[in-house]
């Protein structure tokens with residue numbers, strides 16, 4: 001593993017797991033047990049369940065070398081999803097790697113809210129995912145909402161490479177467009193717009209875990225202009241433009257934006273002052289994490 005790793009070579013899967021766990025714990029990795037199980041499973045070309053079914057199986061020198069390489073990388077704080085090349089989101093596996101944000105379980109709330117909002121739609125929705133990254137939202141919504149037509153944008157060409165591959169692997173039809181903000185869809189309207197935009201204040205950069213700060217793409221993490229609310233403000237104003245001819249939502253359409261844990265307390269008063277009707281959806285811990293803004297339905301006048 002390294003000079004700090006134990007000398008004797010593990011002989012079985014069980015020993016490999018034990019040594020790896022010990023090593024990661026020494027390196028201060030949280031959830032070392034789970035992480036080592038994922039990494040060993042990856043190195044052995046199997047999954048966690050089969051690792052447990054085969055604990056006493058002898059491991060050969062090549063398997064030990066592969067597992068050690070993965071565990072040492074994790075010891076240097078590289079995210080395990082970049083080492084294994086995948087991360088699960090809404091029960092599907094997404095390919096990830098350097099240059100694309102690793103999908104977070106928090107973002108599954110946005111999918112739940114979107115599905116609920118579309119559940120009684122009369123016609124299949126026209127959906128936009130702004131800042132798609134790995135494509136986790138766009139692809140999941142395309143597969144979970146019957147008949148949805150999905151467009152996804154990102155500024156990062158690298159992220160879009162991952163997103164396109166994920167769509168192909170998972171059998172989702174998504175239109176991917178490269179560009180800044182709403183530029184690639186200028187003049188178009190959507191029944192549902194979802195976005196998990198960069199919302200971390202660059203001022204707290206040094207407080208972030210090294211795994212995130214030093215490995216994940218900066219443009220996916222940090223809000224522009226040092227303003228954590230930059231995207232929530234911009235998208236809310238664009239959504240509220242509906243009814244005045246330049247809106248981005250169709251009448252009755254919905255904007256859903258993922259928020260950082262402390263954004264709702266600032267956004268609520270900001271939206272109220274501007275007369276923008278909104279709702280916040282809470283995560284399981286009771287923290288408002290999704291902002292929802294609905295465009296007025298079409299009136300007959």
Ligand SMILES: C[S@@+](CC[C@H](N)C(=O)[O-])C[C@H]1O[C@@H](n2cnc3c(N)ncnc32)[C@H](O)[C@@H]1O
Nearest residue numbers: 103131132133154155156180181196197198220
């Ligand atoms: C927080 S990540 C979200 C990725 C993915 N939707 C998810 O939930 O895992 C934000 C994404 O927005 C993209 N992005 C950042 N600035 C952008 C901009 N000005 N226009 C379009 N996309 C942008 C980043 O490249 C990144 O992929």
